[in-house]
Amino acid sequence: MVHFKSCRTLKTCPEFVLITFDDGINVLNIETYRRILYNRLNKDGCPAGTTFFINHEYTNYQLVNELYNNGFEIALHSISHQTNQQ
Numbered sequence: 001m002v003h004f005k006s007c008r009t010l011k012t013c014p015e016f017v018l019i020t021f022d023d024g025i026n027v028l029n030i031e032t033y034r035r036i037l038y039n040r041l042n043k044d045g046c047p048a049g050t051t052f053f054i055n056h057e058y059t060n061y062q063l064v065n066e067l068y069n070n071g072f073e074i075a076l077h078s079i080s081h082q083t084n085q086q
């Protein structure tokens with residue numbers, strides 16, 4: 001919970017860091033997301049969240065559902081967006 005009423009000086013203002021990830025969720029990256037995001041709390045004790053912008057290619061929807069069930073936001077990165085492969 002953020003207490004904006006106590007935000008009278010820079011020292012007491014809440015700090016926000018927004019983290020997003022994009023492209024496919026699959027067995028190649030889910031372990032990294034589990035390790036760095038699961039059970040991570042903000043200073044106030046609230047769970048730290050992130051938004052995943054998912055595209056269709058290379059996405060495992062069972063793993064997307066796992067992220068959603070763990071409280072992360074799932075957003076659309078288009079169904080046709082393709083990962084840059086060079």
Ligand SMILES: [Zn+2]
Nearest residue numbers: 022023077081
């Ligand atoms: Zn992308």
